[in-house]
Amino acid sequence: MTAELGRTIVLWCPDWPVFATCRETGLDPTAPIALTEAGLVFACSPAARRDGVARGLKLREAQYRSPGLIVHGYDADLDARVFEPIVRAVEAAVPGVQLVRPGTLAMRARGPARYYGGEDAAASALLATVAEHGVPGARVGIADGPFAAEQAARAARESPVGIVPPGASAAFIAPLPVALVVDPRTATLLNRLGVRTLGEFAALPAADVRRRFGAAGAFAHDRAAGREQARVIARTPPPEFEAELHFEPPLDRIDQLAFAFRVGAEEFIERMRAVRLVCTGLRIELDDERGGHSSRSWLHPRWFTPADVVDRIRWQLQGAGSADAGLASPIVRLRVIPERIDSTGNHEEGLWGGGPDERVHHGLTRVQSMLGHEAVVTAAIGGGRMLADRQVLVPWGDRPPERTSDAPWPGSLPALAPASVFRERLPIALLDERGSAVAIDERGAISASPERFAVGGGEAAPVRAWAGPWPVVERWWDAEHAKRVHRFQIVDDDGCAWLLVRDHEGWWAEARYD
Amino acid sequence: MTAPHAAPSPRPARVEELQARIRGMQATRLDSKAVPTHPALAEVLPGGTLREGTVVQVEGSTTLLMALLAGPSASGRWVAVAGMPEFGVEAAARFGIALDRLVLVPDPGRQWLTVVAALADVIPVVAVRPGGRVSPAESSRLQARLRQRGTTLLVAGDWPGSDARLGVEASEWRGLERGHGHLAEREVVVSVAGRGEFVRRTRSRLRLPGRHLEFAPAALGPAPGLADPIPLDDFERRATG
Numbered sequence: 001m002t003a004e005l006g007r008t009i010v011l012w013c014p015d016w017p018v019f020a021t022c023r024e025t026g027l028d029p030t031a032p033i034a035l036t037e038a039g040l041v042f043a044c045s046p047a048a049r050r051d052g053v054a055r056g057l058k059l060r061e062a063q064y065r066s067p068g069l070i071v072h073g074y075d076a077d078l079d080a081r082v083f084e085p086i087v088r089a090v091e092a093a094v095p096g097v098q099l100v101r102p103g104t105l106a107m108r109a110r111g112p113a114r115y116y117g118g119e120d121a122a123a124s125a126l127l128a129t130v131a132e133h134g135v136p137g138a139r140v141g142i143a144d145g146p147f148a149a150e151q152a153a154r155a156a157r158e159s160p161v162g163i164v165p166p167g168a169s170a171a172f173i174a175p176l177p178v179a180l181v182v183d184p185r186t187a188t189l190l191n192r193l194g195v196r197t198l199g200e201f202a203a204l205p206a207a208d209v210r211r212r213f214g215a216a217g218a219f220a221h222d223r224a225a226g227r228e229q230a231r232v233i234a235r236t237p238p239p240e241f242e243a244e245l246h247f248e249p250p251l252d253r254i255d256q257l258a259f260a261f262r263v264g265a266e267e268f269i270e271r272m273r274a275v276r277l278v279c280t281g282l283r284i285e286l287d288d289e290r291g292g293h294s295s296r297s298w299l300h301p302r303w304f305t306p307a308d309v310v311d312r313i314r315w316q317l318q319g320a321g322s323a324d325a326g327l328a329s330p331i332v333r334l335r336v337i338p339e340r341i342d343s344t345g346n347h348e349e350g351l352w353g354g355g356p357d358e359r360v361h362h363g364l365t366r367v368q369s370m371l372g373h374e375a376v377v378t379a380a381i382g383g384g385r386m387l388a389d390r391q392v393l394v395p396w397g398d399r400p401p402e403r404t405s406d407a408p409w410p411g412s413l414p415a416l417a418p419a420s421v422f423r424e425r426l427p428i429a430l431l432d433e434r435g436s437a438v439a440i441d442e443r444g445a446i447s448a449s450p451e452r453f454a455v456g457g458g459e460a461a462p463v464r465a466w467a468g469p470w471p472v473v474e475r476w477w478d479a480e481h482a483k484r485v486h487r488f489q490i491v492d493d494d495g496c497a498w499l500l501v502r503d504h505e506g507w508w509a510e511a512r513y514d
Numbered sequence: 515m516t517a518p519h520a521a522p523s524p525r526p527a528r529v530e531e532l533q534a535r536i537r538g539m540q541a542t543r544l545d546s547k548a549v550p551t552h553p554a555l556a557e558v559l560p561g562g563t564l565r566e567g568t569v570v571q572v573e574g575s576t577t578l579l580m581a582l583l584a585g586p587s588a589s590g591r592w593v594a595v596a597g598m599p600e601f602g603v604e605a606a607a608r609f610g611i612a613l614d615r616l617v618l619v620p621d622p623g624r625q626w627l628t629v630v631a632a633l634a635d636v637i638p639v640v641a642v643r644p645g646g647r648v649s650p651a652e653s654s655r656l657q658a659r660l661r662q663r664g665t666t667l668l669v670a671g672d673w674p675g676s677d678a679r680l681g682v683e684a685s686e687w688r689g690l691e692r693g694h695g696h697l698a699e700r701e702v703v704v705s706v707a708g709r710g711e712f713v714r715r716t717r718s719r720l721r722l723p724g725r726h727l728e729f730a731p732a733a734l735g736p737a738p739g740l741a742d743p744i745p746l747d748d749f750e751r752r753a754t755g
Contacts, residue, residue: 360592363636364617367629377618379603391603393618414696415727417605419576423620449693465690489697495685497697511602513687513697514576 007109007166008232009119010141010149011090011126016103017043019135020082021072032066034059035074042074077339079103086133088237093129094122096234098146106146108232123161144169145228151176170226174199181220186213198224239275242337243268250289250330254317257331258310265306268336278303278347281340284316288329297339301361301397303347308365309336315373364396373397385412385472386483387421387499387511411472413487418499418511425508429454430463430488430500440486440502444471453492455509461493469502549639549666550589552581552610554729558718560678560708566638567661569653571669573681576601577609577722578704579641581729582668582680584610586639591615594633596622597643598670608727631656634665641668650674679707683717699725701732 013019022029022045032048034041041062044053051066063069079102090105091097098106112122123140130138141153143164151173156162164172178201179187195201201209202225210218222228243264251257272279280303286294298312313334317327368376373395380400382392390412394400430438432448439447446469452460468488475481487510488500497513549564556562564570564582572579576598583593583606592615595601599620607613617637622629626645633640634656648656653674660667669676683705689698702722707715719732 359636360617363632367619367632370625370629370632371619371622375619375621377620379606379613379616379618381604381607381613387602387604393603393620396617415608416697416723417602417608419580419602419605420600421602421604423599465687465692465695467690467693467695489690491687491690491697495687497687497690497700512576512600513700514574 006144006228006231007113007119008143008146008149009094009107009109009112009122009126010100010146010153011105011107011130011138012141012150012153013086013103013130013135013138015043015045016083017074017079018045020079020102021075023082024078025072027070031070032068033070033072034062034066035072037074076102081339086130086135089129089133090126091237093125096232098232099235100146100150104150106149106232107234109142119163120161123163127160143172144226145223146230146232147181147223147228148173148226151180170199170202173224173226174202178224181223182213182217186217186220202226239271241268241272241279241341242335244333244335246333247331250332252327252330254314254327257317257334258314261313261334261336262306262310265309265336268309269304269306272338272341273344276344277341278344279338279340280304280342281338282309282312283337283339284313285333285335285337286313286316286331287333288327288331290329292329299340299398302358303342307369311365311369312373318372368396383407383409385409385474387413387418388423391421411470413499416513418497418513420512420514422509422511425501425510426455428456428498428500428507428509429460430490430502430507431460437507438502440469444469444486450488450490453490453498464491464493464495466490468500546661547664549591550585552585552588552729554720554731555581555585557731558680558704558706558720560706564639564666565677566664566666567657568677569657569660569667569669569673569675571671571673571676571679571681572641573670573679575682575685575702575722576670577605577700578680578682578702579668579670580606580609580611581720581722583639583641584729586666587611587615591639592617592637593639593641594619594637595641596629596633597626597645598641609723609729627652627656630667631659634660634663634667638664639666639668641670643670644672647672648674677708681705682722685722699723 017035018033019029021027021035022033027033029045030047031045032051032053033045034048034053035043036059039059041053041055041057041059043055048062048066048069053062053066053069059071063071083102087097087099087105094107094112096107096111100106109119109122112125113119116122116125119142123142126140127138139153139156139160139162141149141151141156141162143149143152144166148164148169152162152164174197176198178190178195178198181198181201182190190201195204201221204221206218206221209221213220245261245264247260251260269279281297281299282304283295283297294316296316300308364376376396377393378396378400380392380394382390382401384390392401430450431452431454432438433451435452438450441447450463450466453463454460466488469486470488472483472485472487474483476484485501485503488502489497490500491497498509499511499513501508501510546565546567549566551559551563564586570582572582587593588610593611594617596619601618603613606616617633619629619633622645624645626642627648630640630642657675681704683703685700685702687697687700689695700722702720703717704720705715705717721728721730721732724730
């Protein structure tokens with residue numbers, strides 16, 4: 001490999017995940033922000049870093065170091081989505097771009113350097129392109145090979161461009177820590193062996209490294225020695241599938257809008273089908289006349305047909321209203337962006353038609369288009385103490401949430417679950433023998449044993465058996481969500497069992513064992 | 515026909531029972547296949563199982579409805595529940611209904627009959643609480659569709675011309691005392707009325723649920739005046755169309 005061919009430009013946007021999150025949520029990027037994944041800090045803003053927050057820190061430790069820290073979950077899709085326009089802009093300036101990860105791009109240096117008249121000029125042109133898209137503080141590194149170029153970009157402190165002259169890459173990366181090229185376990189081992197920098201690692205004989213650490217070690221050794229074999233592999237720009245419609249005059253009825261997009265939806269799906277792709281998830285963005293913006297992702301258990309796309313638009317607009325309802329504000333722009341695309345090969349129907357589940361899906365989709373997206377649900381069991389918290393209803397086609405019901409949940413009910421769980425608790429009366437309501441004092445003792453029971457304003461009937469109170473105290477540390485209730489099980493005169501709840505407002509029936 | 519000389523049963527109850535069984539077998543239409551049903555309900559249901567294309571009314575107990583759904587669900591069928599917003603999902607899961615093959619339509623609204631028809635097209639067992647009165651014409655149209663699709667409809671409410679009616683007549687909880695204990699098991703008396711061939715109304719005792727969340731026929735033990743099954747006077751049965 002000649003030095004000429006290996007010359008690589010790397011464009012690096014520092015703290016890209018934080019920037020993407022700020023852009024999406026409208027946060028101030030100068031504030032201390034941390035993004036977490038699995039309880040650990042994944043990325044942080046410069047202000048947070050100044051406070052001592054670093055990647056890999058536990059969330060609690062990070063909050064301790066920076067009390068004003070704003071914490072968000074890390075969303076890889078969001079990262080990629082926000083980066084996509086920037087990749088496109090860079091592709092317009094320099095062809096043949098490799099997306100290393102959201103926030104980092106690699107490209108060969110030879111073409112741009114010739115075109116712009118020097119590596120310096122090419123780097124400035126790239127930075128100008130990125131700055132046009134509102135990304136401040138991007139850096140460019142140019143060196144032999146993508147690894148060295150990325151390190152050059154990261155090392156560039158004073159000027160945004162770090163250029164390592166041809167042939168000097170090995171010397172440039174020599175003082176960097178060895179952990180950059182190997183996995184953490186090997187890095188620990190190498191450190192114990194006294195090999196701390198890439199230069200020291202590169203100085204080991206290649207044959208010995210291969211014998212001791214295998215192919216991965218040999219690859220890392222090549223990188224450390226600046227003999228990187230990896231080339232820039234330019235991505236093929238994905239075809240443009242999104243559909244956008246502007247309405248002049250704005251449309252203020254859902255059925256008008258659905259009708260207007262009917263043809264658009266068919267074209268949208270047909271364009272993907274022409275290149276043998278199906279869409280399994282899409283995002284619909286709607287702008288109304290008053291500047292309101294509504295954006296939502298929709299998933300599909302199979303793939304979207306044109307009618308499905310139109311349905312999703314209707315559902316997003318109508319919420320709980322009916323199809324012919326007017327809108328609060330007329331819609332001026334509609335945009336449909338495919339988020340998940342798959343090859344048709346993975347969704348081919350079997351030779352003898354699809355399985356029974358496919359029929360179920362069609363039928364349920366029909367019911368959904370009659371009643372709305374939220375009307376057909378599948379159920380999962382979630383975590384919690386109150387029964388309503390424990391049943392999680394997921395609209396047909398959406399992804400069920402993570403299960404948390406396996407956790408022990410001290411204070412939840414015994415294994416026998418009530419067959420009817422009221423969505424809205426029924427007001428009831430539980431009376432003692434003198435006809436006054438049973439009360440529970442601060443220490444959880446009842447005023448008298450319950451003797452009579454009435455649902456709503458009905459006739460009071462004798463209580464055959466009862467047990468309680470079973471206190472449920474939740475989130476006592478949080479004044480807003482704190483909950484302190486007492487539960488009772490009773491059997492009424494008809495032999496029907498009830499689960500009762502006493503809170504500060506009064507007596508309620510939470511569920512019935514019928 | 516040279517029948518062996520079987521000694522005639524001296525007890526009329528035995529005769530009654532055998533007659534009921536014959537009627538149950540005659541009821542099996544050629545085109546209606548059995549749907550796998552929970553074994554505990556074999557004694558309860560006319561003919562011993564649920565059948566495709568039939569309508570069964572279930573009155574007064576969601577647990578009984580879940581017991582009817584549990585059998586088909588355990589055999590890999592999809593089940594749907596419409597118009598019952600308070601259907602307890604956790605109880606359903608504990609009683610053996612597979613949640614990944616359970617579809618709920620909590621609020622079908624005024625279009626509930628259309629929704630039931632649409633569900634019945636694709637889901638073999640549908641439970642519904644009617645959102646209003648059904649005219650006999652509507653019900654027979656839907657029932658023709660059910661027969662064609664082989665769907666079983668369980669109705670928690672009134673239905674003109676249902677094939678069987680199950681109801682809980684008495685229920686008795688154990689485990690809960692006055693001031694201590696917790697609900698552990700329940701014994702119910704399920705009354706069954708059929709139509710057509712099943713003119714007799716019978717009662718049986720079931721544990722719904724038992725101590726280990728199972729459904730089982732209750733032992734015939736010291737039931738106060740209730741044997742299993744008890745044929746009642748024909749006058750007592752209600753006309754079901």
